[in-house]
Amino acid sequence: MKINDLRIDRKRLQKSLEEMAKIGATPGGGVQRLTLSDEDKRARDLLVQWLKGLDLTITVDEMGNIFGRRGGKNNDLPPVMSGSHIDSQPKGGRFDGILGVMGPLEVLHTLNENKVETERPLEIVAWTNEEGCRFPPAMVSSGVWSGALDKQWAYDKTDVDGKRFEDELIRIGYKGDEPAEKRPVHAYYEYHIEQGPILEKNGIDIGAPKGILCLHWYDIYLEGEANQVGPTPMEGRHDALCAASEMILKVNDVPEKMGGNMVATVGEIQNYPNSRNIIPDGVHFTVDIRSWDDEKAIQAWNSLQLDFEAIAKRRGCPIRIEETWRVNHAPFDENLVQRVLETADELGHSKLHMVSGAGHDASYMNQVCPTAMIFVPSINGRSHVEVEETTWEDCANGANVLLHCMIKAANDI
Amino acid sequence: MKINDLRIDRKRLQKSLEEMAKIGATPGGGVQRLTLSDEDKRARDLLVQWLKGLDLTITVDEMGNIFGRRGGKNNDLPPVMSGSHIDSQPKGGRFDGILGVMGPLEVLHTLNENKVETERPLEIVAWTNEEGCRFPPAMVSSGVWSGALDKQWAYDKTDVDGKRFEDELIRIGYKGDEPAEKRPVHAYYEYHIEQGPILEKNGIDIGAPKGILCLHWYDIYLEGEANQVGPTPMEGRHDALCAASEMILKVNDVPEKMGGNMVATVGEIQNYPNSRNIIPDGVHFTVDIRSWDDEKAIQAWNSLQLDFEAIAKRRGCPIRIEETWRVNHAPFDENLVQRVLETADELGHSKLHMVSGAGHDASYMNQVCPTAMIFVPSINGRSHVEVEETTWEDCANGANVLLHCMIKAANDI
Secondary structure: OOHHHOOOOHHHHHHHHHHHHOOOEOOOOOEOOOOOOHHHHHHHHHHHHHHHHOOOEEEEEOOOOEEEEEOOOOOOOOOEEEEEEOOOOOOEOOOOOOHHHHHHHHHHHHHHHOOOOOOOOEEEEEEOOOOOOOOOOOOHHHHHHHOOOOHHHHHOOEOOOOOEHHHHHHHOOOOOOEOOOOOOOOEEEEEEEOOOOHHHHOOOOEEEEEEEOEEEEEEEEEEOOOOEOOOOOOOOOOOHHHHHHHHHHHHHHHHHHHOOOEEEEOOOEEEEOOOOOEOOOEEEEEEEEEEOOHHHHHHHHHHHHHHHHHHHHHHOOOEEEEEEEEEOOEEOOHHHHHHHHHHHHHOOOOEEEEEEOOOOHHHHHOOOOOEEEEEEOOHHHOOOOOOOOOOHHHHHHHHHHHHHHHHHHHOOO | OOHHHOOOOHHHHHHHHHHHHHOOEOOOOOEOOOOOOHHHHHHHHHHHHHHHHOOOEEEEEOOOOEEEEEOOOOOOOOOEEEEEEOOOOOOEOOOOOOHHHHHHHHHHHHHHHOOOOOOOOEEEEEEOOOOOOOOOOOOHHHHHHHOOOOHHHHHOOEOOOOOEHHHHHHHOOOOOOEOOOOOOOOEEEEEEEOOOOHHHHOOOOEEEEEEEOEEEEEEEEEEOOOOEOOOOOOOOOOOHHHHHHHHHHHHHHHHHHOOOOEEEEOOOEEEEOOOOOEOOOEEEEEEEEEEOOHHHHHHHHHHHHHHHHHHHHHOOOOEEEEEEEEEOOEEOOHHHHHHHHHHHHHOOOOEEEEEEOOOOHHHHHOOOOOEEEEEEOOHHHOOOOOOOOOOHHHHHHHHHHHHHHHHHHHOOO
16 A cells, blocks of 8 residues: 555544543533543553553653654654643543544554554653643643643642642552653644634634644632622622623623734633622632734733723722733744645645644643644534534544654654 | 619620620631521520520420510410521621520510519510521521411422431421411511611611511523633624623612612622633522612513623523512511600610611511511621621610510500
8 A cells, every 4th residue: 555545544543532432421422531530540541551552662751641652763763743631621522632642543553554664753642631620720741741831830739629739640540750851852743623613614624723822811809898788788889799790891802902813701700708698709700811912912911900900999899910821822833734734635635724722732842842733623613511523524534634744754854 | 673764784785695606606706607507506505595594485486486485464465576596697797686686685684683574475586597598598487487488398498418408407406396387476576787887877876677678589590602712713602601791780780770779789600610711601690689669679670681681692692580589678567666766765875767678587577467676786887797796885775775665565555
């Protein structure tokens, strides 16, 4: 068989995704595989079993990142790497993350089966705690591996029950010996569902993001004055929830005000004491701003801060603002992105040069080595929900693009 | 001693309030004595011990309401009754409810000590579950006793842990044998802190509410569409929290729109899935509307409903509305209210004819017999919070007004 005619086995890819979807399956058809949970451990064990079946050299590093290496003709050359994550959102979907692990697994399976040798070694990787919903923030372990985040800081993160990240890593048996430190990588591809509606809406098979939007996270804390609602006149109230409501609407309006190319969201709110006959005296809410234009995101935040201060002052609700996390926009390697587009063409798929609104481990890998991503359509643009869905055909299309991108990169001298 | 010169013992009243404040004391200086909790039981036990010390006839009814009766010259005449409640809000204050039990206790103590006989019997009562924060709604047991609410419905209420009201009543040993059924009462006085800022602001000692505002409770459920925030454009989003925020501000504005004499509040909100990078797909919030004018409250609600429907439609967030609870405004007995005002005058206290914004057990007693309330100032108008405070002098003033109102009513033939 000519190398150009090589294709992955879509039935086998489907089966591996279906097997993984059983681990942490939810009644609503999704999965709940929170990082370092028992479900995460079971999914890891299954992955390791499959990696062993492919005769890969398996290493687990101190952050629990799992690597499987397939040797090349010249093992002194830096490898071509591809991977994503196993963990999910609470009530998440069956494709987010895991498709980017099952994809390269299927690629390596196909290469083994067809006895294809490459110049460079190939590596599959599963990064720990990409979602960050149990131990915020997101993409922690690719962040440590790349040198952007501190290992001890990550170890000391605690979940809502006060359990430490490191303790949970040890508990599930995935604190390895290998240092979680970057080493030379020739190219990194991450295969993922789009998580947005653009590919499906435009009838496109394959997306090649030119990079990932910047991401700003803020935490807002408001104080009000609690009182029995009945005898407390409207005048003179300091209602923290009313102040928060005004601010939430300002966040919702800021992308249009700044002229598009931006999303801004309040996803989380806590209200205290949260009793129907007491005026709220404390509110915490989050702000998430994303844009391709770092400067515009800063401008939007500055504008929101002014609005927030004015609302807080008018309502007599003292405000405290925390700037929790900022990641600049990450433009991917142009050559690698171009190769994804060309490969899609060669395989007869329509393709789109786009951006990624979601953060991915590829953001941190992009700081280590040339990086690109391959997107396939999300039905109705839905993700982080149980009804998240991508057709098996699209899953196979993306995996074939990944196969040929990896082969090409692995034969770069 | 002339009967007109009789005064309660303010030190003893203070001591009884201080003893009660130890049960369920919070670090912030308040109390947490949720209904049918261990703290509620300990406070009941202490009350019963004190009632026994006053040689009263004690009965406990099927709802756990505790009655202590002091005989009169003519025990065939319906009694004069006074009482309130022992339970508190979570992190509530040291006066709300319990002042209205310690007040008549001190009155009976004073009468015993001075060997004052009355024509009619006198009764003190402690009603179960006035606050309704553990088992909503509020004022449940005076409601059952008065015949307005169903006993079995109350028994089957469950708390957030799924514990049944009746089971908890049995657990703490306060499910009595006496039927929880109304019987003739000559007059009911409830002594309470104002829970608002009006008396203090105007430098008034004693408030005599002409009645209690109507109270409407509504529960609103909104559906949105959950999606990863990054890749989901602002256009086409269905963000349930943004819809809720608009509605909360409408609630806040409705009293002014309707022309005052009304309060409207959103005290409670739940947001789902409440994750900072997922668009909210479900929000529940409460609405509390109170007015002296029942019709105006209905008009306000009708106006809000129209606003809610329009917002829900524009944002593509289906809405479900529950009308949870409606109590009409309760005008008290004019003669009894007048007697409170006159008695305050006789004792040299400034007084105010006002309304009660908060609901009280007096609302249901008002359906059974002539009813009035006695209010004393709340410092800074604060209540349902740990810093709730009333001076010992004001506590004594109100108890003296209660003393003479009860004596007068008990000598009505």
